[in-house]
Amino acid sequence: MTDGARAADRSGDAAPESQSLMTTTIPAAAELPDPPVAHLSLDGRWDAAVRLDALTSLALADMDGTEPLRYVGNVRDLRLERVSGKMDVGPALARLTIVDSPIMCRNPQGRDLPNLTEVIISCTSKEFSEPCELASNWQPLLNILQGAKQLKNMTLNRSGTPYASAPDMSGLRQLEMLALNGITGSVYFPPSLRSVTLTDCIDSIFQCDADSLPDLRYICLDLIKYDQLSLDIILERTHALQSLTLKYSGSLYDAYKMCPPQISRLKQLETLALDGIEGDICFSPSLRSITLTKCTVNNFQCSVKSLPDLREIFLDDVYCDQPSLNKILGKADRLRSLKMKYNESVVPSNKVHSLYTSRLKQLETLALDGIEGDICFPPSLRSITLTKCTVNNFQCSVKSLPDLREIFLDDVYCDQPSLNKILGRANGLRKLTLKYNRYFQSIYKVWPVQISRLTQLETLVLDGIEGDICFSPSLQSITLTKCTVNNFQCDADSLPELREIVLEGVTNESTSLARVMQLAHGLERFIVRGTAENCTAVLELYLQPSVMMLELDRVRLERLVLVGAPCxxxxxxxxxxxxxxxxxxxxxxxxxxxxxxxxxxxxxxxxxxxxxxxxxxxxxxxxxxxxxxxxxxxxxxxxxxxxxxxxxxxxxxxxxxxxxxxxxxxxxxxxxxxxxxxxxxxxx
Structure with missing residues (x-):
């Protein structure tokens, strides 16, 4: 037997009792195996000499599967991809996967299929949309579903073909996970359901004949068009729901969709994500994370005095009432992450916010984009990211910010003395990024900070800065882009941690860089790039033997000194x-x-x-x-x-x-x- 015939394909799940059998994949030109096999993959051809009596896992692709599918009585895991023909489903079948296959599946006499727990049917190719009867009208699937009383997971995907109605699922009393894509019409919710995901569905009407859905924990409706009343009924019956996602596409709606009022009754809801919603948003006490995107919020509501479990708030292009938002922030005593973003394509001008962040005693991450107003630094802050913001004043009520590790300012118009004040209190800062890409100003900003005071700074990224650049002994990486540097300064006797220097479009006519290179005995990467208009001048370059990567592009090099043997x-x-x-x-x-x-x-x-x-x-x-x-x-x-x-x-x-x-x-x-x-x- 050839090595190719003995190559094992372990993608299938064989039964435990069959682990001692050989696992074999048959390539197109391989020798056929003699002994029985547990798992078999056939791609493009079939030979009757293959023994299938002990087969528990079978995968067919790109072929007429009529003949081999006659021997699938003991198969537990069956995968068909671009396979035509017909087959009878056996009682041993546990998992059925059909992808882009015009296959006819039958269940003779509607017999029970006690082991079938998972069905995945996907029709993503337009080439197979017409002949694929199973994926076109689901009728052949009905015979299977009638006998699959133990079915737990079902996925029906029609992302590449016209919409089709979902099959009757009222008999699936054990179904736990349901995922539908490209479905139209009614969708049945059995009482056993734990998770439901609907994507790109239209005219959806949700049905449920039970008084409650006690096990339903997760609902995700992504880019779908549904009946609002039927969703309200479902939410009324999902008392234990933990995650709810409602997302709408502008291609489906001319106006925002109203927020379901039943959200306020979900006492165990932990994660809420809404996109394209209009109305009031209610915060339940159990909420841990809320994400709002392109929403119009009339009012943030909360009936309790505190939101002890709320850890994350993310608002992306949200029209909201400022006082009600501050009211929520005042109740989120343990909030860890606050992110707010305003896109000019949606919001005509930057929103003015006086955020009550000073009250967030456990806030660790603050990210603001397109905000105008004062920014307060709570003592617990670890990371702050500001993009295209206009900051009147940086405020801090404490003498030190011991946990602050990263500051990222990109096109931020701010008060220079107040920024210096914050940097002076960030004794443990590890990474500092300042970018002035001329969004607010057409001239470079003058660099105001003595980096040497940041004794734990490891990464420094500057863009559009003019002034002196000071290297602290803790610095590991420095990147300068389109900066005008008068002098590179270093008060230390060495830079033992410095591993990377990147200069892009930097103007520097002094020899001060040479001293930095002499002190950086462990430097590994040195990159200098000029621009199409101007070469970058390097008057003296001391190359340490530790440098492993050297790149000079559009550089005017006056003097090159090799310190030892280069490596x-x-x-x-x-x-x-x-x-x-x-x-x-x-x-x-x-x-x-x-x-x-x-x-x-x-x-x-x-x-x-x-x-x-x-x-x-x-x-x-x-x-x-x-x-x-x-x-x-x-x-x-x-x-x-x-x-x-x-x-x-x-x-x-x-x-x-x-x-x-x-x-x-x-x-x-x-x-x-x-x-x-x-x-x-x-x-x-």
């Missing part, structure tokens, strides 16, 4: 302007044997401009062959050559050419003396 593994040099006397040092860097990724292009001398009449492109990959190294080189040294496989051709010529034995001699003959040293290093 760079990833090296990228592009559009480098360098004086002729620095080429030997650059050549030494290029020929480092630790490099596994090398990309060099457009290495210039002096101003970076070369005589186009005497210099053309030359492809250097032909001269460098290191096993396992990813190399891409394009340096101006002579005529254009290209490498195809192991042969080298001159551009436009189909005949291989002989290469010079010494590239340096070739360069001399071309009278390109400034590049001799660099090119000699490349071929070593």
């Amino acid at each position: 760079v593994e990833r090296l990228r040099l592009r559009n480098i302007c360098i004086p002729p006397d620095q080429l030997p040092v650059l050549a030494r860097l290029v020929r480092v044997r630790t490099v596994m990724y090398l990309k060099v292009s457009c290495i210039g001398v002096g101003s970076g401009q070369q005589d186009a009449a005497s210099l053309q492109q030359f492809a250097l990959p032909a001269f460098i062959r290191r096993h396992g190294v990813d190399i891409e080189l394009a340096v101006r040294v002579g005529q254009q050559y290209v490498q195809r496989g192991s042969m080298v051709y001159q551009e436009g010529d189909s005949q291989p050419v002989a290469l010079p034995t010494r590239l340096a001699a070739f360069v001399y003959r071309q009278k390109i003396e400034p590049l001799v040293v660099l090119c000699g290093a490349l071929v070593e």
Whole structure:
């Protein structure tokens, strides 16, 4: 028997008593197995020589399944994907999965199917929408459902085909999980139901013949159109509901959907998510998390004095009454996360909020987007994110913010002294991000903070800042984008934790960066990128042997100093302007044997401009062959050559050419003396 025939496909669930049997997958061209198998996958073909007497799990795909489906009497797990034909369902079947298959399933004489607990039918391809009788009208499924008295999970998905009515489920008294997609018409809720998910359904009418649904814990109605009255009846009978999601699509409604008043009666509700709702929102005492998106809230209601379990509030583009929101915040004594976002495409102007966050003694996460007003820092705060906000004043009633670990300000117009005051109290700050992307201002902000005071700062990200940048000894990573830096400062004798420096579009005409590089003995990644308009100047670059990744792109490099033997593994040099006397040092860097990724292009001398009449492109990959190294080189040294496989051709010529034995001699003959040293290093 071939190895392919013995390869096990363990995706199925075999019965415990069959674990000692062989588990086998039959590929299209494999040898057929001789012994009986427990699990079998057939893709595209069937052979009668395959023994199926001990089969407990069968998966068929892309074939006519009429013949093999005659032997599924003992199969417990059956999966059919793009399979045609017909079959009789046996009493041993426990799980049935049908995907895009025009299959006819029958249950002769309507016999009982005591083991069938899960049915998944999915019709997502328009190619199979017409011939797929099972997925088109569900009629063949009715015979199965009539005998499946123990069915617990059912999924019907018609996401890729026209809407269809759901089958009659009134006889499924043990059903616990129901998921429907692309269904229209009535949906029955059996009393045993624990979870129901409806997605992209229309004209839904919910039916229930029981007085209560005691086990129903989860309801999710996502982008559906339903009868409001029938939903109200269902919610009245779900006394133990814990999670409710109601989401509406603008394509289905011209106006907002009214919020069901029955939500106030759900005494065990923990999670509430509403999208496109209008009306009053009631907070039950059991609520732990509430998410409102694109809602119009007339009033936030709460009949109790406290909301002790409420941990998270997320409001995204919500029109709401400010006093009622503050009233809720005043009762949420243990709130941990508050997020509010206003999108200008929905809200014409920024909302003005005077949030009572100072009363939230356990608040850990605060994220505000598009807010205008005062921002108060409670002492428990661990992370604050402000985006496109106008802050009149940062307030803090305590002398220290010991738990504050992260501050992220993106396009925030704020009072500079009050921000400095907050930073002065954040002694344990680990990450600071300040971005001024000219959303509010067209000029750079002047950097006001002495970073050296943040003795535990590990990550610093600045965008659009102008001023001096100070490195604290605890700093591990610094990223500067479109900044104007007068000086890089460091009061410490070393920067032992610094691992990464990234400079993009930074203007700096001083040599102060050299001192930082000398102190960063453990630096691993150093990246400098200029812009399409301007090169970034690096007057002195001290490269530590610890650097494993070096990238210089559109950089004017005046002096390169290698501190010890370089150990760079990833090296990228592009559009480098360098004086002729620095080429030997650059050549030494290029020929480092630790490099596994090398990309060099457009290495210039002096101003970076070369005589186009005497210099053309030359492809250097032909001269460098290191096993396992990813190399891409394009340096101006002579005529254009290209490498195809192991042969080298001159551009436009189909005949291989002989290469010079010494590239340096070739360069001399071309009278390109400034590049001799660099090119000699490349071929070593």
